[in-house]
Amino acid sequence: xxxxxxxxxxxxxxxxxxxxxxxxxxxxxxxxxxxxxxxxxxxxxxxxxxxxxxxxxxxxxxxxxxxxxxxxxxxxxxxxxxxxxxxxxxxxxxxxxxxxxxxxxxxxxxxxxxxxxxxxxxxxxxxxxxxxxxxxxxxxxxxxxxxxxxxxxxxxxxxxxxxxxxxxxxxxxxxxxxxxxxxxxxxxxxxxxxxxxxxxxxxxxxxxxxxxxxxxxxxxxxxxxxxxxxxxxxxxxxxxxxxxxxxxxxxxxxxxxxxxxxxxxxxxxxxxx
Amino acid sequence: xxxxxxxxxxxxxxxxxxxxxxxxxxxxxxxxxxxxxxxxxxxxxxxxxxxxxxxxxxxxxxxxxxxxxxxxxxxxxxxxxxxxxxxxxxxxxxxxxxxxxxxxxxxxxxxxxxxxxxxxxxxxxxxxxxxxxxxxxxxxxxxxxxxxxxxxxxxxxxxxxxxxxxxxxxxxxxxxxxxxxxxxxxxxxxxxxxxxxxxxxxxxxxxxxxxxxxxxxxxxxxxxxxxxxxxxxxxxxxxxxxxxxxxxxxxxxxxxxxxxxxxxxxxxxxxxxxxxxxxxxxxxxxxxxxxx
Numbered sequence: 001x002x003x004x005x006x007x008x009x010x011x012x013x014x015x016x017x018x019x020x021x022x023x024x025x026x027x028x029x030x031x032x033x034x035x036x037x038x039x040x041x042x043x044x045x046x047x048x049x050x051x052x053x054x055x056x057x058x059x060x061x062x063x064x065x066x067x068x069x070x071x072x073x074x075x076x077x078x079x080x081x082x083x084x085x086x087x088x089x090x091x092x093x094x095x096x097x098x099x100x101x102x103x104x105x106x107x108x109x110x111x112x113x114x115x116x117x118x119x120x121x122x123x124x125x126x127x128x129x130x131x132x133x134x135x136x137x138x139x140x141x142x143x144x145x146x147x148x149x150x151x152x153x154x155x156x157x158x159x160x161x162x163x164x165x166x167x168x169x170x171x172x173x174x175x176x177x178x179x180x181x182x183x184x185x186x187x188x189x190x191x192x193x194x195x196x197x198x199x200x201x202x203x204x205x206x207x208x209x210x211x212x213x214x215x216x217x218x219x220x221x222x223x224x225x226x227x228x229x230x231x232x233x234x235x236x237x238x239x240x241x242x243x244x245x246x247x248x249x250x251x252x253x254x255x256x257x258x259x260x261x262x263x264x265x266x267x268x269x270x271x272x273x
Numbered sequence: 274x275x276x277x278x279x280x281x282x283x284x285x286x287x288x289x290x291x292x293x294x295x296x297x298x299x300x301x302x303x304x305x306x307x308x309x310x311x312x313x314x315x316x317x318x319x320x321x322x323x324x325x326x327x328x329x330x331x332x333x334x335x336x337x338x339x340x341x342x343x344x345x346x347x348x349x350x351x352x353x354x355x356x357x358x359x360x361x362x363x364x365x366x367x368x369x370x371x372x373x374x375x376x377x378x379x380x381x382x383x384x385x386x387x388x389x390x391x392x393x394x395x396x397x398x399x400x401x402x403x404x405x406x407x408x409x410x411x412x413x414x415x416x417x418x419x420x421x422x423x424x425x426x427x428x429x430x431x432x433x434x435x436x437x438x439x440x441x442x443x444x445x446x447x448x449x450x451x452x453x454x455x456x457x458x459x460x461x462x463x464x465x466x467x468x469x470x471x472x473x474x475x476x477x478x479x480x481x482x483x484x485x486x487x488x489x490x491x492x493x494x495x496x497x498x499x500x501x502x503x504x505x506x507x508x509x510x511x512x513x514x515x516x517x518x519x520x521x522x523x524x525x526x527x528x529x530x531x532x533x534x535x536x537x538x539x540x541x542x543x544x545x546x547x548x549x550x551x552x553x554x555x556x557x558x559x560x561x562x563x564x565x
Binding site: 006007010011013014015017018020021022024025027028031039040041042043044046085086087089090092093094097098099102105109112114115116117118119120121122123124125126127129142143145146148151175176177180201204205207208211212222223224226227230237240241243244245247248251252255256259262263266267 | 277279280281282283284286287288290291294295296297298299301302305310315363366367369371372373377378380381382384385387388389390391392393395396397398399400404405406407410439443444447448451496499500502503506507521524525528529534537538541542544545548549552
């Protein structure tokens with residue numbers, strides 16, 4: 001009897017928690033399919049009386065949201081590539097190659113994590129303004145070049161590569177660049193996927209820096225454009241929900257497809273303390 | 274090429290990027306916070322004058338600065354324990370041997386973490402609507418009168434906290450779940466043989482074993498809470514009655530709305546000092562209690 005009560009209690013609590021958690025996202029999708037004005041009723045409707053894609057059409061046809069979808073995709077793809085290029089090589093070197101001050105530099109990098117990145121925003125903005133990079137794609141990408149967490153993730157993973165493997169390649173006369181490309185990178189494939197997923201999703205969801213740097217609507221990413229739109233269309237619930245769906249959909253799809261890699265990165269990265 | 278030289282080629286791009294786009298700006302921000310850097314200085318650096326600690330001293334005299342500090346501390350002091358508690362409950366439920374569909378539930382509870390904040394913030398703004406919001410509808414069917422969540426100075430920050438807990442608890446849940454799974458089963462077995470009930474097991478075995486992990490999770494959560502910005506920007510724009518102006522929101526307004534980059538930098542350093550101080554405090558307290 002007690003065991004049965006425990007079983008019921010645990011599963012009821014879990015189901016309730018999951019339902020509460022998923023509800024706002026489900027309502028977002030449902031409201032995005034409602035006719036204009038339909039959500040502003042009492043009692044508030046849960047489902048559209050007849051589902052319509054009108055809100056999506058208006059967003060693309062009248063508000064030209066294609067442009068911001070393209071901006072977001074471009075920025076996130078570049079951020080992913082940059083993150084891979086900078087962090088893979090550095091993480092590998094910190095794990096496997098000997099050089100002067102290796103441990104000390106790495107400890108300094110980890111120490112720098114206590115400094116909130118927002119401190120850099122004002123000087124960085126001034127710097128980019130001087131370089132003519134305000135309101136440009138390279139300007140938004142600057143913070144995504146190299147990251148301490150990225151280097152840390154790759155370093156942790158690369159430490160498992162046996163030294164004998166690298167030594168054998170050196171004995172065969174392979175140069176360091178060749179060893180990195182032909183021996184190391186294939187072994188780092190899982191962490192490459194993790195790093196790529198994290199970089200894509202973090203840069204896609206990023207809000208404050210794009211808000212600061214991208215002043216023209218034409219240049220904005222989806223989250224920033226959504227903020228601007230939602231200030232102009234406070235009453236248009238259904239339209240805003242369609243915008244919200246377009247904004248979250250890509251990251252959710254990537255997450256569902258590559259969840260395993262994402263979770264690995266989360267667990268490894270959180271050990272940084 | 275020798276491995277040693279190659280090593281430098283491998284790390285140089287990343288170190289250079291971090292130096293130019295992080296280390297130098299941090300140092301520059303410190304200098305900037307001692308100047309009257311404004312919109313004229315953006316155009317021509319000759320318009321900058323050193324005013325040393327004036328930005329900091331002036332901040333201390335502004336009611337809005339204290340309000341922002343108070344709002345942020347409220348969000349941290351109430352929000353962090355709340356968020357960690359929900360994460361712990363969710364992790365315990367998922368770790369229970371009785372739980373069904375663990376994989377599905379784990380994913381479902383985690384989804385808000387990856388969802389774009391701007392998108393879920395607009396969604397919540399409508400869910401929290403006084404008349405047409407589903408939250409008030411749910412409350413009214415339980416017999417409560419409607420609350421003007423985002424329009425009432427007393428409720429705006431708690432409403433943001435609600436969104437924040439919903440959005441973020443999944444992250445710590447995954448970390449704590451990994452910690453729970455690492456506790457050896459014999460410990461539970463021994464406790465059960467001693468006749469300990471579920472609450473006693475939680476208090477004497479689970480929580481102590483999770484100690485170091487709980488400390489780490491709360492430090493990370495605290496750092497994130499101190500950096501609250503996008504939620505008030507999307508949902509309340511600092512209002513009502515400036516009750517959701519956070520330190521970072523103040524920095525944004527000073528730096529990028531009024532273009533007082535000097536004042537903005539000073540605000541940023543105050544934020545850093547608080548984050549650092551609270552982290553040290555938390556580590557010290559938990560050392561004394563012997564959990565770390």
